[in-house]
Amino acid sequence: SHDALRLRDGRLVDISTCPLGRMPGQVLLFRDVTASCAMQALLSRHQRLVTMGEMVASLAHQIRTPIASSLLYLSHLRSARMDEAARGRCLEKIRSCLAHLEGMVGDMLQFARGGQMGDEIIAVSALVNDLELLLRPQLGAHDCEFVIRDDSGGKCVYGSRDALLSVMQNLVVNALQAIAEARGKEADGPGRLELRAATRDGKTGRETVCLVLRDNGPGIPPEIQAHVFEPFYTTKSQGTGLGLAVVKAIVAAHNGAVWLDSKPGGGTTIGIELPVHHEA
Ligand SMILES: Nc1ncnc2c1ncn2[C@@H]1O[C@H](COP(=O)(O)OP(=O)(O)OP(=O)(O)O)[C@@H](O)[C@H]1O
Ligand SMILES: [Mg+2]
Incomplete structure (x- = not known):
């Protein structure tokens, strides 16, 4: 059997015991594992920092939009002759952009410290609802049909609601841009987007949400x-190519996976799969 003991001077000692067979008594083995434990901690920290490097690139991408919006609202505040109510709405928009930024930076810090990404229990249906609220205005502007089928059956996932929302937003924006691009070339019918939430048994037997x-x-x-x-891979003149890299990093931080299925001329299907959260 194994036990670890922390000495008063901070060293970590591993104690294992082993019976002597037919003889009475047992062997006690003390091993100073301070160094190897420190090494392990260093390694996992290093791995986190590597992912963090990728995260920083994604963070830059993610914070740009709310910053740009805030600047826009600020310039409204300065120039236009606004009444009190409009001024109040403008200030509220700026506040919510900043709150969003703060939340995102918080997530990244938590990730850097080695924690999970967010510690919320998120109902998938609520996530889908939030996403719809967030996207409706955008979709309206694109004249695109948006169908939602929620078969997530009340299941929950664990992590950061904001991060997962930004994942889905990234995917929808890509789809809208792809549809708009196709229409620029030849008008082949209206754009159509379909979001489906479903559960399934993962490969290793654990249940997942797709x-x-x-x-x-x-x-x-x-x-x-x-x-x-x-x-940074992009085929768009205005793209940064970070969208899907962000998606992948965030989904990985949620112990999930991303997959892609697409044929030229046949549309694109992209899915994320996350472990179902079970109450402990
Ligand atoms: N739904 C889709 N249909 C067709 N092509 C897609 C779709 N989603 C992604 N792509 C392709 O994948 C590339 C990478 O996407 P990604 O979101 O990472 O970057 P981007 O959209 O080009 O730029 P950014 O998201 O940083 O503004 C896109 O440039 C595009 O060529
Ligand atoms: Mg994109």
């Missing part, structure tokens, strides 16, 4: 598919 987004855009050629999750 969030699957399907679009009827132009699809992705195989040679491009191989690169879409790489940071």
Whole structure:
């Protein structure tokens, strides 16, 4: 059997006992494991920092939008002759952008410290609802049909609600851009987006929740598919190519996986799979 003992001077000693067979008594083995434990901690910290490097790139991407919006609202405040009510709404928008930023930075800090990403228990249905509220205005502007099928059956996932929302937002924005691009070339019917939430038994027997987004855009050629999750890979003149890299990093931090299924001309289906949270 194994036991660990912390000495008063801070050293960590591993104690193992071993009976002497037929003889009475037992062997006690003391091993100073201070160094190897420190090494292990250092290693896992190093791994976190590597992922953190990828996260920093994604963070820059994520904070840009709320900062740009805040600046825009600020300039409204300065220039326009606004009444008190409009001024109040503008200030509220700025406040909510800043609160969003603060939350995001908080998530990243927690991740850097080695914690999980967020510690919320999130009902998948609530996540889907929030997403719809967030996206409706955008979708309206794009004249795109948006269908939601929520078969998540009351299941929950564990992590950061804001981070998961930004994952789904990234995927929807990509789909909308793809649909808009296809329409620029040839008008082949209205845009259509379908979001499905479902549960399924994961490969290792644990139950997962899938969030699957399907679009009827132009699809992705195989040679491009191989690169879409790489940071800074983009086919758009205005893209930073961080969208899907962020998606992958956040989903990985939630112990989940991302998959992609697309054929040129056949639209794109992209899904994230997250472990179901079971109450302890
Ligand atoms: N739904 C989709 N349909 C067609 N192509 C897609 C779709 N989603 C992603 N892609 C392709 O994958 C590439 C990478 O996507 P990603 O979101 O990482 O970056 P981006 O959208 O180009 O830029 P950013 O998201 O940083 O503004 C895109 O440039 C595009 O070529
Ligand atoms: Mg994108």
